[in-house]
Amino acid sequence: MNSPITDNVLHYTAFATSPHGGNPAGVVLDAAGLDDTTMLGIAAALGYSESAFLTPGPDPDDLRSCTLRFFSPEAEVDFCGHATVAAAIALGEKLGAGNFDLHTRAGRVPVTVHEEAGIPKATLTSVPPRVYEADPADVAEALAALGWAKRELDAALPPKIAYAGVRHLVLAAATRQRLADLDYDFDRLLALMRRLDLTTVQLVWRQSATVFHVRDPFPVGGVVEDAATGAAAAAFGAYARRLGLVPPDARLTLHQGHDMGRPSLLEVTLDPGQERIRVSGTAVRLDPPLR
Known part of the structure; x- marks a missing residue:
């Protein structure tokens, strides 16, 4: 992991209750200063199937509204479910449980975060399938x-x-x-x-x-x-x-x-x-x- 902002990457595994299960994802909660090449480089350095990069949403004063981009080690992906869950739970840990309004290249994806048996859980609502x-x-x-x-x-x-x-x-x-x-x-x-x-x-x-x-x-x-x-x-x-x-x-x-x-x-x-x-x-x- 040789990225200059490695320290700003949060690491989660989604759809599991143990570090030994699930799909790992990197999450960068403040990616406003990163260009596409840098985000792709971070994703490649992490080696996870996807990583999530967050910037302010349409209303920059609404901290629960974010733009969310996903990068695999090879390319940007329009939407990624496990990295959305990881990013939403990272936001929930920072801002508290509740509703988040996430904007992806595929469209708007509302997510609700709550705690279940002491473990944070997220529910995303897809774009029209x-x-x-x-x-x-x-x-x-x-x-x-x-x-x-x-x-x-x-x-x-x-x-x-x-x-x-x-x-x-x-x-x-x-x-x-x-x-x-x-x-x-x-x-x-x-x-x-x-x-x-x-x-x-x-x-x-x-x-x-x-x-x-x-x-x-x-x-x-x-x-x-x-x-x-x-x-x-x-x-x-x-x-x-x-x-x-x-x-x-x-x-x-x-x-x-x-x-x-x-x-x-x-x-x-x-x-x-x-x-x-x-x-x-x-x-x-x-x-x-x-x-």
């Missing part, structure tokens, strides 16, 4: 890059592209074993994702009516896999609702990161009559930070 058809040829290329056969997919959860701030290709495995065995062609999948403007490929296995296990390859960020992906969780909520897989008032539980040794828990809430998806999770400080 969308679900698109996936071209069969693109799905075939994704399967080839993953080393998956078409017969290994769950026919009840067809491939789609889902969006809740950024785009994800959703592919559902028929078995937990298929999901666990992830050894993909990094460069081949990266090329496809860049062509389709995908942030992750969300690989899913359905355990029960509302419980899912997920994995998210993230080669466009220079990271093999995300341990917890809040943006993809929101997009998956929209996917599940569009396909009628769950009731309109469902609360979904997503387990992620277990196959990486960093277990994460993401809660996805659908509200009848509400287009946007809510994603909730805890976050804890990393002290010392991961190396």
Whole structure:
């Protein structure tokens, strides 16, 4: 970590209650003096899948309104759920629990922070989500890059592209074993994702009516896999609702990161009559930070 402002970076792991789980993120609460090159350099030095950089929002006198930007080690990302949770909890620790109004390149993302069992928890409300058809040829290329056969997919959860701030290709495995065995062609999948403007490929296995296990390859960020992906969780909520897989008032539980040794828990809430998806999770400080 050789950034000149390393001391100003807060380190959190999101969607976990222990430093040994979740997805780590760097948070810079005052990034007003940083240009894009510097922020990207800090994110690369940290090596986390994304880091969050905060500047004043549209009303600079409102400390609970912030502009939030996200950088992976390779590029800026329009929206990142786990870094949003980390940033909101960092704000909550500084300003107190309550509501925050965060403005991202994908749009406005309200977040509420409260404490649950002594651990801070944040609930973000996504931008309006969308679900698109996936071209069969693109799905075939994704399967080839993953080393998956078409017969290994769950026919009840067809491939789609889902969006809740950024785009994800959703592919559902028929078995937990298929999901666990992830050894993909990094460069081949990266090329496809860049062509389709995908942030992750969300690989899913359905355990029960509302419980899912997920994995998210993230080669466009220079990271093999995300341990917890809040943006993809929101997009998956929209996917599940569009396909009628769950009731309109469902609360979904997503387990992620277990196959990486960093277990994460993401809660996805659908509200009848509400287009946007809510994603909730805890976050804890990393002290010392991961190396």
